[in-house]
Amino acid sequence: MKNSIKVERAKKDLTQADLAEKVGVSRQTINSIEKGRFVPSTILALKMAEVFKTSVHEIFSLEEVDWQG
Amino acid sequence: MKNSIKVERAKKDLTQADLAEKVGVSRQTINSIEKGRFVPSTILALKMAEVFKTSVHEIFSLEEVDWQG
């Protein structure tokens, strides 16, 4: 799964720590998601969408590999 | 978090088992998510949206309680 968290943060001028605080997780969790190491829960994705005032689809998108396995 | 999986399944005439097979999880996992016992991963939510040909937001929505805690 790809994500555009870094771009959305830039648009709103938010640091990873800022975003973490707004959605209620740790700074490292945001970093791990942004780097593609963790797949966030749907609740967390919806919260990010709300903070960025956009849709989940604008932030996260499936890749072919996500349908394999 | 609320969800309208049952309604979306009805629209597409899919059983829990049908949906499970399409998104690659077990039937019990679908049941647990539909009943609100499990919060799905963002990958799973995106797959459901694709199967239902709609958005994650149409299927899942945050409640006040999700922002507490």
Added chain:
DNA sequence: TCTTTATGTAAAGTATAATTTATTTTTAGT
């Protein structure tokens, strides 16, 4: 009634999301 299909739950186990603490590396500003 008997059978089949769909659903709801539960317990035990595995995989992984998320936390905490900590260190290192980048980046930006002066």
Added chain:
DNA sequence: ACTAAAAATAAATTATACTTTACATAAAGA
């Protein structure tokens, strides 16, 4: 070059999504 903020990463721990197996119930049809 120096400093400070931001970002990247890691190890250990905790919480929880998801699987598997299993059983129970309700509805519909033969």
